Amino acid sequence: MYAPSEAARRSGFSLDTLRYYEKIGLLSDIGRTSGGRRVFTDEDLSWLVLFRCLRDTGMPIAEMCRYAELARAGEHTAGERRALLERHAARVEEQMQLLQRQYDHLREKIRFYDRLG
Template sequence: MTIQEAAQRSGLSAHTLRYYERIGLIHSVGRDHNGHRDYAQEDLRWLEFLTRLRTTGMSIADMCRYAELRRMGKHTAGERRELLKLHRERVRSKIAELTEDLKVLDYKINRYGDMA
């Protein structure tokens, strides 16, 4: 599929896809007979995973490290797992913070409801 189709399906812009390729988050995407990028279904699955990492706050540097380890092969599985476990703990911590923030908001909303 073209870069525009991949962008539409992934929810990322074509600019972001080119950037991800340039910094090594995406391997060199295949090319069609005209030399245009030709994304495969596997590329979309990888983009979905990268999007989830980014949405949950993983840094671009950590994402690049993960991508580099992935390209190195199965013998890096343990290191990739540890990277994901560390990120999971950061996500859990952020969820706990947000839960406390939500409680404060709920309290304030209820207080204003009592005043009406």
């Protein structure tokens, strides 16, 4: 059981972002204290870790929502969820290749300056 600030610290999302994610339905059924404050469980945290992974790899929020919806819909969506992640992973591979290519260009440009000075 984690307070909002602790969940934020552990996930790397800001408090505002956690609230925002709940508001748009990416997070759901976040527990509350009697006083109305959010309580994050380990399971919530593991969702946040997944979201962190997906965001860091460039998945749009709308697609994460889709994934979360599928997961909520039950076991029978496992195949579709897998496919969604697989498509995303393929895009990430392309992204990594592009990044590597452009990084190489960048390094070459820097070497050009090195030869000057």
